[in-house]
Amino acid sequence: MQIVTAKSMEELVSLCKRRGFIYQSSEIYGGFQGIYDFGPLGVELKNNIKNAWWSSMVYENDNIEGLDASILTNPLILKYSGHEETFSDPMVDCKSCNLRFRADQVPEKCKKDDLTEPRQFNLMFKTNVGPIEDDTSYGYLRPETAQSIFSNFKNVIDSSSKSLPFGIAQIGKAFRNEITPRNFIFRVREFEQMELEYFVKPGDDESAHDDWVNKRLDWWENQGIPRKSIELYDVPPNELAHYSKKTIDLMYKFPHGLEELEGIANRTDFDLGSHSKNQEDLNLTACVAENKHSNSKLAIQDEFGKWLVPYVIEPSAGVERGFLAILNESYAIENLEDGKKRTLLKLMPHLSPIKAAVIPLKKNNKEIVNLAKKVKNSLQKLSLGRVILENNGNIGKSYRKHDEIGTPLCITIDFDSLEDSSITIRSRDTMEQERVKIEEISDIFKKLIIG
């Protein structure tokens, strides 16, 4: 059997639409640029990716706590974080075609003489908050989840008695008014981030940074993206964000090219220092703007009672980029011996949108369908993800569909099942079929999903 991994973006987009992973938002009105909706299978895959991240961060590390902060953000947070001033791209307008472009991405057809001088364009979405619309009644949709972790730093340590090193993890929506959203869900205006802010003693930051790069590579490997598919990009000093001492980007070869999947930054004491009062007492190493509004000192006492402002290591991954990379990595077309082809998603079982499909051989046979429902319900009760009853009466078609959406296990109930309580299980990856007893199916299923 020959495997062809033809992975153009068009193939993935078409599969996502056809099978209900991802739709263009507001499609019935012609779409909404840079915004996508996740369909019945997309929401399952997305939740599974987020759950895998959350488990590996919060449940597997007793020194990491979770957070779910608001999306609407007080402008003071984004003033002192530097976003109001620096979160922008230089833009030019073409007087001939009346379109706006990023200054470094002007198409050749626009003549230089027709372009305006570059102007800064802030990427944050500003919105009115409250009943009066004036200069003081606004907020922002957060452009990253990180800032609310910093602004809740004191709340979390006061309520959970943490000592260094410890982390706060958050998954949630972020919004950026990208000038040119593109490449399907790679660069969008509304997306989700999975961010950890890991607080360490200054001096321990460099080794913690190295550790997190390795841990994140291992995590992606566990999601089906092998180490060899990721390149490390040590961001050069002239490209570093204003808060960063060092950033390693994990670069993945998406169908449109090698691009950032996740960034792992050493943010020093910039953020906690920026959001603190009485900064002059804190011995900060980062250069921060004077804060005239904060009522809090975002510092922690070490084992000798000395106050210090921790350094922060931040692994920050986009859920959509992870989704696209996982989809791309698992997509395969196999040339079968009989000359036919089959498309399949070789997703890791814990990520599969549907964990098992139970298929009655005869769609109108009550006894077979009832037994199939019983098997489905017994597997569903294990709470390992979605199990469905696939009752379309065409077994070949059902297998093809479940290969294509990545269901690792199909279970067929036939006439013999009614007599001898045995059922046929079929593996997505090998297409091998095996006859097993109904009472064995729970253990087989658990082993497949949990390992």
Ligand code: ATP
């Ligand atoms: P890029 O250089 O590609 O714009 P970035 O360096 O601005 O990304 P960060 O601010 O470090 O990105 O955000 C952390 C992560 O959030 C990125 O690694 C990416 O996975 C995700 N992300 C950022 N912007 C977008 C976007 N517009 N659409 C989808 N995901 C995004």
